[in-house]
Amino acid sequence: MYRQINNNRTKEGISNMREFNVKPTILYGINALDSIREKHYKKACIVTDQTILKLGLLEPLTQVLKDNGTLYEIFDEVVPDTTSAVVEKGLLHIIHSKPDVVFAIGGGSSIDTAKAVIYYFQQLKETFMSKDVIIKPELVAIPTTAGTGSEVTEYAVVTDSKTGVKIPLTSKVMLPDQAILDPRFTVSAPNFITADTGLDTLTHALEAYVSKEANDFSDSYALKAITLIYEHLVPSFKDGSDLFRREKLQIASTMAGIAFNNSALGITHSLAHAIGSRFHLAHGKCNAILMPTVMEFNMGDDYARKRYSEIAKHLGFHFEDDQVSSIALMESVKLLRKKLEVPSSLLEAGLTRNEVIDSLDDLTATAMKDFCTKGNPRTPNERDLRGILLSLL
Numbered sequence: 001m002y003r004q005i006n007n008n009r010t011k012e013g014i015s016n017m018r019e020f021n022v023k024p025t026i027l028y029g030i031n032a033l034d035s036i037r038e039k040h041y042k043k044a045c046i047v048t049d050q051t052i053l054k055l056g057l058l059e060p061l062t063q064v065l066k067d068n069g070t071l072y073e074i075f076d077e078v079v080p081d082t083t084s085a086v087v088e089k090g091l092l093h094i095i096h097s098k099p100d101v102v103f104a105i106g107g108g109s110s111i112d113t114a115k116a117v118i119y120y121f122q123q124l125k126e127t128f129m130s131k132d133v134i135i136k137p138e139l140v141a142i143p144t145t146a147g148t149g150s151e152v153t154e155y156a157v158v159t160d161s162k163t164g165v166k167i168p169l170t171s172k173v174m175l176p177d178q179a180i181l182d183p184r185f186t187v188s189a190p191n192f193i194t195a196d197t198g199l200d201t202l203t204h205a206l207e208a209y210v211s212k213e214a215n216d217f218s219d220s221y222a223l224k225a226i227t228l229i230y231e232h233l234v235p236s237f238k239d240g241s242d243l244f245r246r247e248k249l250q251i252a253s254t255m256a257g258i259a260f261n262n263s264a265l266g267i268t269h270s271l272a273h274a275i276g277s278r279f280h281l282a283h284g285k286c287n288a289i290l291m292p293t294v295m296e297f298n299m300g301d302d303y304a305r306k307r308y309s310e311i312a313k314h315l316g317f318h319f320e321d322d323q324v325s326s327i328a329l330m331e332s333v334k335l336l337r338k339k340l341e342v343p344s345s346l347l348e349a350g351l352t353r354n355e356v357i358d359s360l361d362d363l364t365a366t367a368m369k370d371f372c373t374k375g376n377p378r379t380p381n382e383r384d385l386r387g388i389l390l391s392l393l
Protein backbone atom coordinates (compact mmCIF):
# COMPACT_ATOMS: atom_id res chain seq x y z
CA MET A 1 0.00 0.00 0.00
CA TYR A 2 1.01 3.60 0.20
CA ARG A 3 4.56 3.89 1.40
CA GLN A 4 6.18 6.82 3.09
CA ILE A 5 9.72 6.20 1.93
CA ASN A 6 11.57 8.73 3.97
CA ASN A 7 10.19 11.11 6.51
CA ASN A 8 13.45 11.80 8.30
CA ARG A 9 15.50 14.93 8.61
CA THR A 10 18.33 14.71 6.07
CA LYS A 11 21.37 16.90 5.41
CA GLU A 12 19.26 18.88 2.95
CA GLY A 13 16.32 19.26 5.35
CA ILE A 14 13.07 17.37 5.93
CA SER A 15 12.15 14.89 3.21
CA ASN A 16 8.65 13.56 2.79
CA MET A 17 9.30 11.68 -0.40
CA ARG A 18 6.59 9.14 -1.11
CA GLU A 19 5.95 6.61 -3.83
CA PHE A 20 3.14 6.12 -6.32
CA ASN A 21 3.16 3.08 -8.61
CA VAL A 22 1.55 3.08 -12.04
CA LYS A 23 2.41 -0.39 -13.31
CA PRO A 24 1.06 -2.41 -15.23
CA THR A 25 0.29 -1.53 -18.83
CA ILE A 26 -3.49 -1.54 -19.13
CA LEU A 27 -5.13 -2.57 -22.39
CA TYR A 28 -8.86 -2.01 -22.31
CA GLY A 29 -11.97 -2.07 -24.47
CA ILE A 30 -13.80 -4.59 -26.64
CA ASN A 31 -11.30 -7.04 -28.21
CA ALA A 32 -8.44 -5.72 -26.06
CA LEU A 33 -7.34 -9.36 -25.92
CA ASP A 34 -6.14 -9.03 -29.52
CA SER A 35 -3.16 -7.06 -28.20
CA ILE A 36 -1.59 -10.46 -27.49
CA ARG A 37 -1.36 -11.08 -31.23
CA GLU A 38 1.55 -8.65 -31.32
CA LYS A 39 3.43 -10.65 -28.68
CA HIS A 40 5.39 -13.70 -29.67
CA TYR A 41 5.63 -15.83 -26.58
CA LYS A 42 7.18 -19.29 -26.88
CA LYS A 43 5.35 -21.00 -24.05
CA ALA A 44 2.37 -19.91 -21.99
CA CYS A 45 0.80 -21.20 -18.81
CA ILE A 46 -2.86 -20.33 -18.23
CA VAL A 47 -4.00 -20.14 -14.61
CA THR A 48 -7.76 -20.42 -14.23
CA ASP A 49 -10.65 -22.35 -12.67
CA GLN A 50 -13.14 -24.96 -13.86
CA THR A 51 -16.02 -22.48 -14.23
CA ILE A 52 -14.07 -20.32 -16.70
CA LEU A 53 -13.18 -23.47 -18.61
CA LYS A 54 -16.81 -24.69 -18.73
CA LEU A 55 -18.08 -21.26 -19.82
CA GLY A 56 -15.71 -21.40 -22.79
CA LEU A 57 -14.01 -18.17 -21.72
CA LEU A 58 -10.56 -19.59 -22.44
CA GLU A 59 -11.28 -20.05 -26.14
CA PRO A 60 -10.58 -16.48 -27.33
CA LEU A 61 -7.22 -16.65 -25.52
CA THR A 62 -6.20 -20.13 -26.65
CA GLN A 63 -7.21 -19.24 -30.23
CA VAL A 64 -4.82 -16.27 -30.26
CA LEU A 65 -2.05 -18.45 -28.80
CA LYS A 66 -2.66 -21.13 -31.45
CA ASP A 67 -2.65 -18.51 -34.23
CA ASN A 68 0.68 -17.21 -32.92
CA GLY A 69 2.20 -20.67 -32.63
CA THR A 70 2.58 -20.29 -28.84
CA LEU A 71 2.59 -23.57 -26.93
CA TYR A 72 0.42 -23.52 -23.82
CA GLU A 73 -0.55 -25.55 -20.79
CA ILE A 74 -3.56 -24.99 -18.56
CA PHE A 75 -3.58 -25.07 -14.77
CA ASP A 76 -7.29 -25.11 -13.94
CA GLU A 77 -7.30 -26.06 -10.26
CA VAL A 78 -8.03 -22.62 -8.78
CA VAL A 79 -10.80 -22.60 -6.15
CA PRO A 80 -12.68 -19.62 -4.62
CA ASP A 81 -10.55 -17.98 -1.86
CA THR A 82 -7.44 -19.65 -3.20
CA THR A 83 -5.50 -21.92 -0.85
CA SER A 84 -1.85 -22.64 -0.14
CA ALA A 85 -2.37 -26.19 -1.49
CA VAL A 86 -3.52 -24.81 -4.86
CA VAL A 87 -0.60 -22.37 -4.97
CA GLU A 88 1.79 -25.24 -4.24
CA LYS A 89 0.38 -27.27 -7.15
CA GLY A 90 0.55 -24.21 -9.41
CA LEU A 91 4.17 -23.67 -8.44
CA LEU A 92 5.08 -27.25 -9.40
CA HIS A 93 3.20 -26.78 -12.65
CA ILE A 94 5.24 -23.65 -13.51
CA ILE A 95 8.54 -25.28 -12.54
CA HIS A 96 7.76 -28.16 -14.89
CA SER A 97 6.35 -26.22 -17.84
CA LYS A 98 8.87 -23.29 -17.74
CA PRO A 99 6.62 -20.71 -19.48
CA ASP A 100 7.84 -17.29 -20.59
CA VAL A 101 4.34 -15.91 -19.86
CA VAL A 102 1.62 -16.70 -17.34
CA PHE A 103 -1.94 -15.69 -18.18
CA ALA A 104 -4.19 -15.39 -15.13
CA ILE A 105 -7.76 -15.44 -16.36
CA GLY A 106 -10.75 -15.38 -14.00
CA GLY A 107 -11.90 -13.60 -10.88
CA GLY A 108 -9.71 -12.46 -8.00
CA SER A 109 -8.85 -16.03 -6.98
CA SER A 110 -7.27 -16.96 -10.32
CA ILE A 111 -5.28 -13.74 -10.46
CA ASP A 112 -4.21 -14.03 -6.80
CA THR A 113 -3.17 -17.65 -7.38
CA ALA A 114 -0.98 -16.72 -10.34
CA LYS A 115 0.53 -13.82 -8.36
CA ALA A 116 1.29 -16.07 -5.38
CA VAL A 117 2.81 -18.71 -7.69
CA ILE A 118 5.09 -16.06 -9.24
CA TYR A 119 5.99 -14.83 -5.74
CA TYR A 120 7.07 -18.28 -4.49
CA PHE A 121 8.71 -19.10 -7.83
CA GLN A 122 10.87 -16.01 -7.46
CA GLN A 123 11.67 -16.84 -3.82
CA LEU A 124 12.66 -20.37 -4.76
CA LYS A 125 14.92 -19.26 -7.58
CA GLU A 126 16.53 -16.54 -5.50
CA THR A 127 17.21 -19.06 -2.73
CA PHE A 128 18.79 -21.69 -4.93
CA MET A 129 20.22 -19.87 -7.93
CA SER A 130 22.21 -16.78 -8.80
CA LYS A 131 20.05 -13.75 -9.66
CA ASP A 132 21.46 -13.73 -13.21
CA VAL A 133 19.71 -16.94 -14.14
CA ILE A 134 16.33 -15.97 -12.78
CA ILE A 135 13.88 -15.67 -15.63
CA LYS A 136 10.57 -14.57 -14.20
CA PRO A 137 7.69 -15.24 -16.60
CA GLU A 138 5.71 -12.22 -17.71
CA LEU A 139 2.37 -12.02 -15.87
CA VAL A 140 -0.73 -11.01 -17.81
CA ALA A 141 -3.96 -10.62 -15.82
CA ILE A 142 -7.31 -10.96 -17.60
CA PRO A 143 -10.13 -10.34 -15.08
CA THR A 144 -13.52 -11.89 -15.83
CA THR A 145 -15.25 -9.99 -13.04
CA ALA A 146 -15.19 -6.27 -12.31
CA GLY A 147 -14.38 -6.07 -8.63
CA THR A 148 -11.14 -7.12 -7.00
CA GLY A 149 -8.69 -4.86 -8.83
CA SER A 150 -6.15 -7.67 -8.32
CA GLU A 151 -4.88 -7.06 -11.87
CA VAL A 152 -3.16 -3.85 -10.70
CA THR A 153 -2.13 -4.55 -7.11
CA GLU A 154 0.97 -6.00 -5.50
CA TYR A 155 -1.12 -8.02 -3.04
CA ALA A 156 -2.50 -11.53 -3.00
CA VAL A 157 -4.50 -13.23 -0.29
CA VAL A 158 -4.03 -16.98 0.10
CA THR A 159 -5.91 -19.14 2.63
CA ASP A 160 -3.72 -21.52 4.62
CA SER A 161 -5.10 -24.98 3.73
CA LYS A 162 -4.43 -26.34 7.21
CA THR A 163 -5.54 -23.49 9.49
CA GLY A 164 -8.03 -21.64 7.28
CA VAL A 165 -6.24 -18.38 8.11
CA LYS A 166 -5.86 -15.85 5.30
CA ILE A 167 -2.23 -15.04 4.50
CA PRO A 168 -1.67 -11.65 2.87
CA LEU A 169 1.32 -11.57 0.49
CA THR A 170 2.87 -8.27 -0.55
CA SER A 171 5.59 -7.84 -3.14
CA LYS A 172 6.19 -5.78 -6.25
CA VAL A 173 7.20 -9.01 -7.95
CA MET A 174 3.47 -9.86 -8.03
CA LEU A 175 2.43 -6.74 -9.92
CA PRO A 176 1.23 -7.99 -13.31
CA ASP A 177 3.11 -6.73 -16.39
CA GLN A 178 -0.12 -6.29 -18.33
CA ALA A 179 -3.80 -6.05 -17.39
CA ILE A 180 -6.22 -6.80 -20.20
CA LEU A 181 -9.70 -5.39 -19.55
CA ASP A 182 -11.81 -6.88 -22.31
CA PRO A 183 -15.50 -6.47 -21.37
CA ARG A 184 -16.44 -9.54 -23.42
CA PHE A 185 -15.09 -11.64 -20.53
CA THR A 186 -17.43 -10.11 -17.94
CA VAL A 187 -20.70 -10.42 -19.89
CA SER A 188 -21.33 -13.97 -18.66
CA ALA A 189 -21.16 -12.95 -14.99
CA PRO A 190 -24.62 -13.46 -13.40
CA ASN A 191 -26.23 -10.37 -11.93
CA PHE A 192 -25.58 -11.31 -8.28
CA ILE A 193 -21.84 -11.57 -9.08
CA THR A 194 -22.03 -8.18 -10.83
CA ALA A 195 -23.60 -6.76 -7.66
CA ASP A 196 -21.15 -8.36 -5.20
CA THR A 197 -18.03 -7.50 -7.18
CA GLY A 198 -19.24 -3.98 -7.99
CA LEU A 199 -19.82 -3.30 -4.29
CA ASP A 200 -16.33 -4.65 -3.57
CA THR A 201 -15.01 -2.05 -6.02
CA LEU A 202 -17.01 0.67 -4.27
CA THR A 203 -15.58 -0.42 -0.90
CA HIS A 204 -12.02 -0.27 -2.29
CA ALA A 205 -12.55 3.26 -3.58
CA LEU A 206 -14.33 4.54 -0.44
CA GLU A 207 -11.77 3.02 1.93
CA ALA A 208 -8.83 4.24 -0.17
CA TYR A 209 -10.26 7.79 -0.19
CA VAL A 210 -10.93 8.05 3.55
CA SER A 211 -7.73 6.27 4.63
CA LYS A 212 -5.13 8.43 6.32
CA GLU A 213 -2.70 7.10 3.71
CA ALA A 214 -4.70 8.66 0.86
CA ASN A 215 -2.87 11.11 -1.38
CA ASP A 216 -3.61 13.33 -4.37
CA PHE A 217 -2.88 10.54 -6.86
CA SER A 218 -4.98 7.86 -5.15
CA ASP A 219 -7.81 10.38 -4.58
CA SER A 220 -8.26 10.99 -8.29
CA TYR A 221 -8.53 7.26 -9.07
CA ALA A 222 -10.85 6.62 -6.10
CA LEU A 223 -13.26 9.45 -6.95
CA LYS A 224 -13.53 8.46 -10.62
CA ALA A 225 -14.11 4.82 -9.65
CA ILE A 226 -16.93 5.88 -7.29
CA THR A 227 -18.54 8.00 -10.03
CA LEU A 228 -18.42 5.10 -12.50
CA ILE A 229 -19.91 2.67 -9.97
CA TYR A 230 -22.80 5.02 -9.12
CA GLU A 231 -23.50 5.55 -12.82
CA HIS A 232 -23.15 2.04 -14.24
CA LEU A 233 -23.56 -0.64 -11.56
CA VAL A 234 -27.36 -0.73 -11.21
CA PRO A 235 -28.04 -0.58 -14.99
CA SER A 236 -25.44 -3.32 -15.55
CA PHE A 237 -27.06 -5.43 -12.80
CA LYS A 238 -30.38 -5.12 -14.65
CA ASP A 239 -28.92 -5.74 -18.12
CA GLY A 240 -25.56 -7.49 -18.11
CA SER A 241 -25.32 -7.59 -21.89
CA ASP A 242 -24.44 -3.90 -22.24
CA LEU A 243 -20.74 -4.01 -23.16
CA PHE A 244 -20.32 -0.26 -22.75
CA ARG A 245 -21.39 -0.40 -19.10
CA ARG A 246 -19.41 -3.60 -18.50
CA GLU A 247 -16.32 -1.78 -19.77
CA LYS A 248 -16.96 1.14 -17.42
CA LEU A 249 -17.27 -1.23 -14.44
CA GLN A 250 -13.98 -2.91 -15.39
CA ILE A 251 -12.30 0.48 -15.54
CA ALA A 252 -13.82 1.40 -12.15
CA SER A 253 -12.52 -1.83 -10.64
CA THR A 254 -9.01 -1.24 -11.98
CA MET A 255 -9.00 2.41 -10.90
CA ALA A 256 -10.14 1.47 -7.39
CA GLY A 257 -7.36 -1.16 -7.35
CA ILE A 258 -4.76 1.49 -8.25
CA ALA A 259 -6.24 3.75 -5.54
CA PHE A 260 -6.00 1.26 -2.68
CA ASN A 261 -2.67 -0.15 -3.89
CA ASN A 262 -1.28 3.35 -3.35
CA SER A 263 -3.38 4.27 -0.31
CA ALA A 264 -4.86 1.63 2.00
CA LEU A 265 -8.04 -0.22 2.89
CA GLY A 266 -9.83 -0.15 6.25
CA ILE A 267 -11.87 -2.16 8.72
CA THR A 268 -14.68 -2.94 6.28
CA HIS A 269 -12.11 -5.20 4.65
CA SER A 270 -10.62 -6.44 7.94
CA LEU A 271 -14.05 -7.59 9.15
CA ALA A 272 -15.02 -8.89 5.69
CA HIS A 273 -11.87 -11.04 5.60
CA ALA A 274 -12.70 -12.47 9.06
CA ILE A 275 -16.40 -13.09 8.29
CA GLY A 276 -15.68 -14.41 4.79
CA SER A 277 -13.20 -17.04 5.91
CA ARG A 278 -15.29 -18.08 8.93
CA PHE A 279 -18.66 -18.41 7.19
CA HIS A 280 -17.64 -18.73 3.51
CA LEU A 281 -19.67 -15.70 2.58
CA ALA A 282 -18.73 -13.91 -0.69
CA HIS A 283 -16.21 -11.11 -0.13
CA GLY A 284 -18.21 -8.41 -1.92
CA LYS A 285 -21.37 -9.36 0.00
CA CYS A 286 -19.52 -9.12 3.34
CA ASN A 287 -18.22 -5.67 2.38
CA ALA A 288 -21.66 -4.51 1.30
CA ILE A 289 -23.23 -5.61 4.59
CA LEU A 290 -20.49 -3.92 6.61
CA MET A 291 -19.89 -0.71 4.66
CA PRO A 292 -22.65 1.64 6.01
CA THR A 293 -22.06 0.53 9.63
CA VAL A 294 -18.30 1.08 9.31
CA MET A 295 -18.98 4.49 7.72
CA GLU A 296 -21.14 5.40 10.72
CA PHE A 297 -18.32 4.35 13.07
CA ASN A 298 -15.73 6.31 11.05
CA MET A 299 -17.93 9.42 11.09
CA GLY A 300 -16.86 9.79 14.72
CA ASP A 301 -13.51 10.95 13.34
CA ASP A 302 -13.27 14.57 12.04
CA TYR A 303 -10.94 13.68 9.17
CA ALA A 304 -13.09 10.76 7.98
CA ARG A 305 -16.26 12.87 8.18
CA LYS A 306 -14.63 15.56 6.05
CA ARG A 307 -13.48 12.98 3.50
CA TYR A 308 -16.92 11.31 3.26
CA SER A 309 -18.37 14.76 2.81
CA GLU A 310 -15.99 15.44 -0.10
CA ILE A 311 -17.15 12.22 -1.80
CA ALA A 312 -20.79 13.18 -1.19
CA LYS A 313 -20.23 16.60 -2.79
CA HIS A 314 -18.43 14.94 -5.70
CA LEU A 315 -21.58 12.84 -6.26
CA GLY A 316 -23.78 15.92 -6.11
CA PHE A 317 -25.14 15.72 -2.54
CA HIS A 318 -24.80 19.36 -1.60
CA PHE A 319 -25.00 19.92 2.15
CA GLU A 320 -22.97 22.48 4.05
CA ASP A 321 -22.48 20.32 7.11
CA ASP A 322 -19.92 17.46 6.86
CA GLN A 323 -21.99 15.23 9.14
CA VAL A 324 -25.14 15.66 7.01
CA SER A 325 -23.16 15.06 3.80
CA SER A 326 -21.57 11.93 5.27
CA ILE A 327 -24.98 10.61 6.34
CA ALA A 328 -26.33 11.31 2.83
CA LEU A 329 -23.45 9.28 1.37
CA MET A 330 -24.07 6.42 3.80
CA GLU A 331 -27.79 6.39 2.97
CA SER A 332 -26.96 6.35 -0.76
CA VAL A 333 -24.76 3.25 -0.20
CA LYS A 334 -27.69 1.56 1.58
CA LEU A 335 -29.99 2.46 -1.30
CA LEU A 336 -27.49 1.15 -3.85
CA ARG A 337 -27.23 -2.11 -1.90
CA LYS A 338 -31.03 -2.41 -1.84
CA LYS A 339 -31.33 -1.81 -5.59
CA LEU A 340 -28.73 -4.55 -6.12
CA GLU A 341 -30.76 -6.96 -3.94
CA VAL A 342 -27.80 -7.51 -1.61
CA PRO A 343 -28.55 -8.45 2.04
CA SER A 344 -28.34 -5.66 4.61
CA SER A 345 -27.51 -7.87 7.60
CA LEU A 346 -25.69 -11.10 8.42
CA LEU A 347 -29.04 -12.73 9.29
CA GLU A 348 -30.43 -11.77 5.88
CA ALA A 349 -27.29 -13.32 4.37
CA GLY A 350 -28.26 -16.64 5.96
CA LEU A 351 -26.22 -16.71 9.18
CA THR A 352 -27.84 -17.38 12.54
CA ARG A 353 -27.62 -15.05 15.52
CA ASN A 354 -26.05 -17.77 17.64
CA GLU A 355 -23.26 -18.66 15.22
CA VAL A 356 -22.25 -15.01 14.91
CA ILE A 357 -22.34 -14.43 18.70
CA ASP A 358 -20.36 -17.64 19.30
CA SER A 359 -17.69 -16.39 16.86
CA LEU A 360 -17.52 -12.78 18.11
CA ASP A 361 -14.22 -13.18 19.99
CA ASP A 362 -12.50 -14.91 17.08
CA LEU A 363 -13.86 -12.49 14.49
CA THR A 364 -12.78 -9.38 16.41
CA ALA A 365 -9.33 -10.81 17.22
CA THR A 366 -8.78 -11.78 13.57
CA ALA A 367 -9.99 -8.40 12.29
CA MET A 368 -7.81 -6.49 14.78
CA LYS A 369 -4.73 -8.30 13.41
CA ASP A 370 -5.74 -7.87 9.76
CA PHE A 371 -3.29 -5.81 7.68
CA CYS A 372 -6.12 -3.47 6.58
CA THR A 373 -6.95 -2.30 10.13
CA LYS A 374 -4.03 0.10 10.34
CA GLY A 375 -5.24 1.91 7.21
CA ASN A 376 -8.61 2.80 8.77
CA PRO A 377 -9.11 6.53 9.45
CA ARG A 378 -10.46 5.90 12.98
CA THR A 379 -8.41 3.49 15.09
CA PRO A 380 -10.74 0.82 16.49
CA ASN A 381 -10.38 -1.32 19.60
CA GLU A 382 -11.87 -4.78 20.06
CA ARG A 383 -15.00 -3.39 21.69
CA ASP A 384 -15.61 -1.15 18.66
CA LEU A 385 -15.35 -4.10 16.29
CA ARG A 386 -17.68 -6.19 18.46
CA GLY A 387 -20.18 -3.33 18.41
CA ILE A 388 -20.04 -3.15 14.61
CA LEU A 389 -20.55 -6.91 14.30
CA LEU A 390 -23.47 -6.93 16.75
CA SER A 391 -25.21 -4.18 14.82
CA LEU A 392 -25.08 -6.35 11.69
CA LEU A 393 -27.48 -8.89 13.25
Ligand SMILES: [Fe+2]
Pocket: 148, 200, 203, 204, 269, 283
Ligand atom coordinates in the same frame (compact mmCIF):
# COMPACT_ATOMS: atom_id res chain seq x y z
FE1 LIG B 1 -12.03 -6.22 -1.62
